[in-house]
Amino acid sequence: MRMLVAWCPDWSVVAALAEADRPASPAAAVLAAGVVEVCNTAARTDGVRRGQRRRDAQSRCPDLVLLEADDDRDARAFEPVLATVEELAPGVAALRPGLLAVRAPGRYFGGDEQAAATLTEALVEAGVWDCRIGVADDLFAAEQAARSVGVQACRVVPPGGSAAFLGPLPVDVLEADGAQGRSTVSLLRRLGLQTLGDLAGLPGAAVAQRFGSYGARVWRSARGADASRFAARQPPPELETEIAFEPPLESVEAVCFSVRTTAERFVAGLAQRQLVATGVRVEAECDGATVSSRTWLHPRFFTSRDLVDRVHWQLQAAGATSGAGSALRSRHASGRIGAPIERVRFVPEAVEPDAAHADGLWGGGGDELVEKGVARVQAMLGFDAVRRPVLQGGRGPAARQALAPWGERAVGLRPLDRPWPGRLPGPAPVRVFATPLPADVLDAGDRPVRITARGAVSGDPCRFRMRAGSVGAVGGAGSAGGVGGALPIPPSWLPWVPVTGWAGPWPADESWWDGGTGLAARFQVVGADGRAWLLECTPDGWQVEAGYD
Numbered sequence: 001m002r003m004l005v006a007w008c009p010d011w012s013v014v015a016a017l018a019e020a021d022r023p024a025s026p027a028a029a030v031l032a033a034g035v036v037e038v039c040n041t042a043a044r045t046d047g048v049r050r051g052q053r054r055r056d057a058q059s060r061c062p063d064l065v066l067l068e069a070d071d072d073r074d075a076r077a078f079e080p081v082l083a084t085v086e087e088l089a090p091g092v093a094a095l096r097p098g099l100l101a102v103r104a105p106g107r108y109f110g111g112d113e114q115a116a117a118t119l120t121e122a123l124v125e126a127g128v129w130d131c132r133i134g135v136a137d138d139l140f141a142a143e144q145a146a147r148s149v150g151v152q153a154c155r156v157v158p159p160g161g162s163a164a165f166l167g168p169l170p171v172d173v174l175e176a177d178g179a180q181g182r183s184t185v186s187l188l189r190r191l192g193l194q195t196l197g198d199l200a201g202l203p204g205a206a207v208a209q210r211f212g213s214y215g216a217r218v219w220r221s222a223r224g225a226d227a228s229r230f231a232a233r234q235p236p237p238e239l240e241t242e243i244a245f246e247p248p249l250e251s252v253e254a255v256c257f258s259v260r261t262t263a264e265r266f267v268a269g270l271a272q273r274q275l276v277a278t279g280v281r282v283e284a285e286c287d288g289a290t291v292s293s294r295t296w297l298h299p300r301f302f303t304s305r306d307l308v309d310r311v312h313w314q315l316q317a318a319g320a321t322s323g324a325g326s327a328l329r330s331r332h333a334s335g336r337i338g339a340p341i342e343r344v345r346f347v348p349e350a351v352e353p354d355a356a357h358a359d360g361l362w363g364g365g366g367d368e369l370v371e372k373g374v375a376r377v378q379a380m381l382g383f384d385a386v387r388r389p390v391l392q393g394g395r396g397p398a399a400r401q402a403l404a405p406w407g408e409r410a411v412g413l414r415p416l417d418r419p420w421p422g423r424l425p426g427p428a429p430v431r432v433f434a435t436p437l438p439a440d441v442l443d444a445g446d447r448p449v450r451i452t453a454r455g456a457v458s459g460d461p462c463r464f465r466m467r468a469g470s471v472g473a474v475g476g477a478g479s480a481g482g483v484g485g486a487l488p489i490p491p492s493w494l495p496w497v498p499v500t501g502w503a504g505p506w507p508a509d510e511s512w513w514d515g516g517t518g519l520a521a522r523f524q525v526v527g528a529d530g531r532a533w534l535l536e537c538t539p540d541g542w543q544v545e546a547g548y549d
Contacts, residue, residue: 011098
């Protein structure tokens with residue numbers, strides 16, 4: 001079985017420059033931990049080499065464009081190259097970003113040279129200008145053949161000629177294997193081995209004893225006996241589903257009614273592969289252009305009814321415009337839309353095994369009834385009308401709460417696993433006031449208690465009072481927020497309450513770099529009546545932020 005390898009040199013630099021929207025001509029290098037990992041031809045011309053530190057590389061090329069290493073970015077940018085080759089020769093394997101292998105399709109194209117020329121032409125048409133191809137009996141020889149030719153050229157090693165081709169090559173070719181390859185090359189040079197032929201002439205047992213498993217593998221490769229095989233990737237199944245309307249539909253209700261069967265087919269197609277969708281992109285087209293596109297996330301997984309609801313909400317969303325320039329605006333009274341819809345498409349953005357979302361041993365009947373009831377209310381009132389509280393990172397109880405639409409996965413939350421210096425410890429308050437209540441706190445000398453610039457307390461809190469009022473409140477952060485009722489107290493200053501115990505302060509100077517309110521500190525205070533409160537001292541005075549039961 002002959003191997004064909006396509007190599008796109010300096011791919012990390014190419015992908016990084018493309019993502020940064022920079023021209024590909026200037027000298028550039030990709031750094032990892034302050035060391036040059038990859039550099040392009042312009043940088044090498046000025047003396048930049050792999051393994052150099054940032055300062056050494058910049059001293060040789062002051063105009064060097066420095067880019068950060070990102071394996072995910074390189075793989076994303078290489079995906080179109082794999083797809084291009086896959087259209088001509090199925091069974092492509094991505095050895096690493098910038099290097100791919102495939103079984104040489106010489107018989108189909110009339111010879112290895114013709115196959116290499118066809119693949120080169122397809123890659124150039126796809127925008128990959130610098131591509132080089134090698135064909136040989138084994139993977140290592142095919143890769144070295146690709147590295148030995150110029151731009152848009154190919155080299156075909158005749159059958160059985162791998163050892164003769166590899167013998168004259170310098171051991172420097174092993175540096176492409178990264179740090180391990182560079183250290184091996186350095187050791188081989190010190191031992192006086194300059195070519196792969198010199199290495200291949202050594203006894204295999206001695207090489208394995210001195211260089212380990214990596215050296216033994218390189219020794220076999222240098223002799224043209226590389227037994228490495230690649231795992232060709234399987235093309236992903238086509239999971240997206242669409243429906244076309246002829247004639248186009250102008251009513252939201254008509255579109256939703258017509259996509260029900262398509263939504264059921266979409267969910268059934270995933271179920272056949274034992275998958276469920278947790279993220280789906282819904283696209284609506286008019287005159288061949290996408291007029292509405294949105295990715296929806298689900299905390300569990302999408303059912304066909306969920307998908308129909310998302311289509312309904314998306315088409316009724318105000319402000320959507322079509323790609324052809326016509327407005328797509330909802331008219332809640334009539335249910336009509338400004339641009340007729342001729343196609344709706346469901347594209348799975350995130351799928352998971354259905355076993356991960358299976359019901360428990362005794363089922364989940366109660367949860368299902370709640371979800372159906374809330375979904376029915378949401379369908380009547382709108383997508384954003386029903387929200388659920390979620391927990392996020394923060395210092396105060398109010399900052400730790402957020403609201404997300406029911407049935408939509410919460411995104412953009414502050415992470416919970418951060419240290420959050422000044423964060424209030426437990427137990428969490430039961431009632432958090434939507435609008436904090438003004439308060440006064442005095443010490444034993446009837447002087448207002450204040451916080452210094454260093455976070456010190458001017459005196460022990462002795463008594464406090466708060467301004468009462470009918471204030472709506474939401475539940476405490478410890479339970480991710482639960483809806484509470486109004487506090488039934490008259491709108492006036494309440495009597496002074498002696499302090500029997502207090503804890504704190506927990507100072508926090510948030511957003512000081514953006515002109516924040518300044519240093520604030522929180523106190524947990526217990527009154528003589530047995531009730532506990534969370535008080536906050538700010539530059540503008542005291543306020544009651546939450547209450548404990």
